Amino acid sequence: MDLDLTKVKTYGDTLNDGALQVSFTLPVPAGDEAKEAARQIALKMGLEAPAVTKMADLGAGFTFFVLYGKCTHTVDYSKIKIPKQQQKVLSFKEVNALIKNKLGRKVAVVAACTGSDAHTVGIDAIINMKGYKGEYGLERYSEIDAYNLGSQVPNDELLARAVELNADAILVSQVVTQKNIHLENLTELIELAEAEGLRDRVLMICGGPRISHELAIELGYDAGFGAGTLPYHVASYIAAELVRREKNGK
Amino acid sequence: MDLDRNKVVLARETAGKIADRLHSWIGDYTTTTTERAAARLLGIDGVDKADVPLPNVMVEKLEQEGILNRGLVPWLARAVVARNESPQKIAEGLAEGKFDVSSVPDCPKNEWRAVADALAAEAAAKIKAVKNKREEMKKKAAPPSKPMLYVIVATGNVYEDAVQARAAGLQGADIVAVIRHTGQSLLDYVPYGPTTEGFGGTYATQDNFKIVRKALDEAGEETGRYISLVNYASGLCMPEISAMGAIERLDMMLNDAMYGVLFRDINMRRTFIDQHFSRMINAYAGIIINTGEDNYLTTADAYDKGYTVLASQFINEQLALRSGLKEEQMGLGHAFEIDPAMEDGLLMEIAQAQLCRELFPKSPLKYMPPTKHVTGDIFNTYLVNGMFNLVSVMTGQEIQLLGMLTEAIHTPFISDRYLSIANSQYIFNNARHLGDEIIFAPGGRVQERAAYLLDEACKMLQTIEEISLETAMEQGLFADIKRSRDGGKGSSGVLVRDKDYYNPFFDLFMNRSKSAEGRLS
Numbered sequence: 011m012d013l014d015l016t017k018v019k020t021y022g023d024t025l026n027d028g029a030l031q032v033s034f035t036l037p038v039p040a041g042d043e044a045k046e047a048a049r050q051i052a053l054k055m056g057l058e059a060p061a062v063t064k065m066a067d068l069g070a071g072f073t074f075f076v077l078y079g080k081c082t083h084t085v086d087y088s089k090i091k092i093p094k095q096q097q098k099v100l101s102f103k104e105v106n107a108l109i110k111n112k113l114g115r116k117v118a119v120v121a122a123c124t125g126s127d128a129h130t131v132g133i134d135a136i137i138n139m140k141g142y143k144g145e146y147g148l149e150r151y152s153e154i155d156a157y158n159l160g161s162q163v164p165n166d167e168l169l170a171r172a173v174e175l176n177a178d179a180i181l182v183s184q185v186v187t188q189k190n191i192h193l194e195n196l197t198e199l200i201e202l203a204e205a206e207g208l209r210d211r212v213l214m215i216c217g218g219p220r221i222s223h224e225l226a227i228e229l230g231y232d233a234g235f236g237a238g239t240l241p242y243h244v245a246s247y248i249a250a251e252l253v254r255r256e257k258n259g260k
Numbered sequence: 261m262d263l264d265r266n267k268v269v270l271a272r273e274t275a276g277k278i279a280d281r282l283h284s285w286i287g288d289y290t291t292t293t294t295e296r297a298a299a300r301l302l303g304i305d306g307v308d309k310a311d312v313p314l315p316n317v318m319v320e321k322l323e324q325e326g327i328l329n330r331g332l333v334p335w336l337a338r339a340v341v342a343r344n345e346s347p348q349k350i351a352e353g354l355a356e357g358k359f360d361v362s363s364v365p366d367c368p369k370n371e372w373r374a375v376a377d378a379l380a381a382e383a384a385a386k387i388k389a390v391k392n393k394r395e396e397m398k399k400k401a402a403p404p405s406k407p408m409l410y411v412i413v414a415t416g417n418v419y420e421d422a423v424q425a426r427a428a429g430l431q432g433a434d435i436v437a438v439i440r441h442t443g444q445s446l447l448d449y450v451p452y453g454p455t456t457e458g459f460g461g462t463y464a465t466q467d468n469f470k471i472v473r474k475a476l477d478e479a480g481e482e483t484g485r486y487i488s489l490v491n492y493a494s495g496l497c498m499p500e501i502s503a504m505g506a507i508e509r510l511d512m513m514l515n516d517a518m519y520g521v522l523f524r525d526i527n528m529r530r531t532f533i534d535q536h537f538s539r540m541i542n543a544y545a546g547i548i549i550n551t552g553e554d555n556y557l558t559t560a561d562a563y564d565k566g567y568t569v570l571a572s573q574f575i576n577e578q579l580a581l582r583s584g585l586k587e588e589q590m591g592l593g594h595a596f597e598i599d600p601a602m603e604d605g606l607l608m609e610i611a612q613a614q615l616c617r618e619l620f621p622k623s624p625l626k627y628m629p630p631t632k633h634v635t636g637d638i639f640n641t642y643l644v645n646g647m648f649n650l651v652s653v654m655t656g657q658e659i660q661l662l663g664m665l666t667e668a669i670h671t672p673f674i675s676d677r678y679l680s681i682a683n684s685q686y687i688f689n690n691a692r693h694l695g696d697e698i699i700f701a702p703g704g705r706v707q708e709r710a711a712y713l714l715d716e717a718c719k720m721l722q723t724i725e726e727i728s729l730e731t732a733m734e735q736g737l738f739a740d741i742k743r744s745r746d747g748g749k750g751s752s753g754v755l756v757r758d759k760d761y762y763n764p765f766f767d768l769f770m771n772r773s774k775s776a777e778g779r780l781s
Contacts, residue, residue: 069430074675126443186460
């Protein structure tokens with residue numbers, strides 16, 4: 011059987027078998043009824059022939075299931091288009107050289123963890139001198155003036171500092187994602203930036219373990235960086251994008 | 261491990277000198293939260309019309325009058341003498357504007373001192389009663405096998421936390437921590453009432469403590485065990501949270517001497533003064549503290565900077581002794597954070613864990629799971645957590661914060677917690693006496709690493725002793741984070757004590773005769 015990219019489904023050991031595994035908890039006590047409930051949930055998820063391979067009593071009226079089934083759905087892989095950052099990634103030296111030669115001025119970057127988020131691990135890894143995994147942070151770049159405002163910075167304060175420092179780019183980090191607080195924070199920042207007429211004058215970039223470039227674009231940002239991002243990834247995006255915009259006379 | 265005993269003595273003595281140097285000035289100051297903690301210990305609770313906690317109202321008014329530097333208790337005791345009301349009534353009256361600070365007349369020192377000491381003794385007796393109750397309950401319960409299983413709940417809604425905490429207890433957790441709202445460390449007050457909409461956790465409030473305590477006691481009752489409750493005496497209100505915990509029978513508190521400075525950018529002086537009173541309260545209440553050395557390894561590399569953990573443990577130990585904590589109350593922290601891709605990384609983890617065990621034989625060591633190198637591949641994380649559990653049981657760790665297979669994805673689901681407990685129970689049981697059977701090859705990789713760590717920790721401690729801990733933190737010796745001496749949040753809450761300063765709890769909690777002794781061998 012040949013693979014049909016317009017109808018792709020999950021794979022176990024035979025093409026189009028649709029096999030997959032899920033695990034979940036139901037708020038009911040363990041027993042035959044719970045098992046049947048789990049099976050019915052799987053059917054509604056579009057799984058054929060669901061089989062509960064593990065049922066565990068979690069106490070306090072909760073039951074955990076591991077379940078295998080065969081997915082009945084397919085997706086059209088051939089039509090999928092994902093926005094991607096286009097330019098190639100530059101090294102520490104290349105970024106500095108590009109800024110120096112093509113922009114001829116220093117680039118100001120303001121960064122913060124906003125809202126109630128106190129987790130600075132991500133922003134520190136990107137900005138601070140030391141960087142992460144042996145890659146220098148933005149503070150170390152001779153052609154970048156980086157300002158790390160730290161944690162729990164209100165959105166309006168971040169924007170005020172960006173204006174004050176005449177920032178070329180704003181970096182915002184969001185680690186806590188409980189109840190989608192990160193989306194609220196990020197949306198608010200964009201709205202404030204637009205209200206203050208800042209949005210088009212500055213690159214708005216967000217990052218965090220649950221952020222993707224796609225999500226960032228959807229929220230109205232210029233770029234997003236997820237898990238595994240290193241400082242030079244962000245630096246080369248900023249440098250290349252600023253050069254591109256300058257060329258286009260923006 | 262064949263450690264150089266002279267080095268061990270040297271490390272401890274040097275850390276002792278570092279702690280003494282801090283204590284040469286800590287006693288000259290007080291802080292707003294120290295005074296608010298005294299108010300809380302005396303039973304003052306509740307908020308005013310604007311939702312400001314009454315301890316804050318009192319402290320602010322005393323500060324406006326310029327007499328907070330004498331301590332909150334002397335004024336309160338005089339108000340009790342003058343008005344013949346309870347401390348709570350006085351706080352309420354003051355908040356409602358029925359009278360003001362300056363309207364309370366002075367009275368002979370022996371008179372207000374007697375009242376102050378009697379009130380404090382009564383408060384201390386209540387805390388002692390709570391401590392006794394814990395001990396009684398523990399006696400009746402089945403003793404936990406070690407390492408003890410520590411899990412976290414973090415729903416943001418305390419009522420949901422209570423459900424999850426109870427379930428965790430029924431599943432076999434020995435210790436449950438309710439994760440605190442990420443924003444609380446920088447609040448200069450303790451919020452009031454139950455939290456139902458927190459982000460990244462619930463606030464440490466007295467009501468929240470009560471609600472989860474009850475849920476865990478119920479789960480303990482059902483399973484014939486005692487389940488410990490943990491919260492965070494950290495941030496800008498360290499001593500106040502300790503006071504609330506002492507009243508509500510918290511069993512453990514995250515309570516590090518340096519964490520706030522490094523990771524929350526809180527003013528150094530503020531933190532060192534606050535940790536002292538906070539730990540004193542914990543000491544008296546029989547609460548086990550957990551120190552936060554594991555955090556260093558989330559910003560610095562665990563292999564390169566393993567010795568900083570050790571140096572910090574020695575400093576935390578010496579500071580804790582100076583606040584009256586017994587070694588059995590010091591859950592010194594470390595973590596399993598070496599990159600899993602490293603060849604022989606497991607051996608390096610064993611070396612560090614075994615070294616901690618031998619250096620701090622009475623400490624209920626707190627061992628933290630891998631977080632830095634786990635990125636959402638739940639199957640891999642589950643396996644790495646298994647290795648972490650193996651090292652723990654093998655090296656006799658005591659407080660095992662269980663790794664969650666969904667670390668770096670979301671706050672734990674109920675099933676994540678179940679799976680982590682199942683993982684650890686399997687390994688702890690299956691390898692129960694592994695440690696008894698192991699002798700490390702003399703001069704082998706593990707012994708060599710341990711000797712290296714001890715050596716480097718000694719050097720670091722000697723450097724710190726020379727330049728002072730404050731300067732060391734300015735230079736970024738811990739966690740690669742630099743903090744300026746006068747910077748950071750909360751510095752305005754530090755006051756130089758007046759010569760007439762009085763806080764009866766310092767004497768009550770400290771067992772003065774024993775306090776000066778450091779553990780020197």
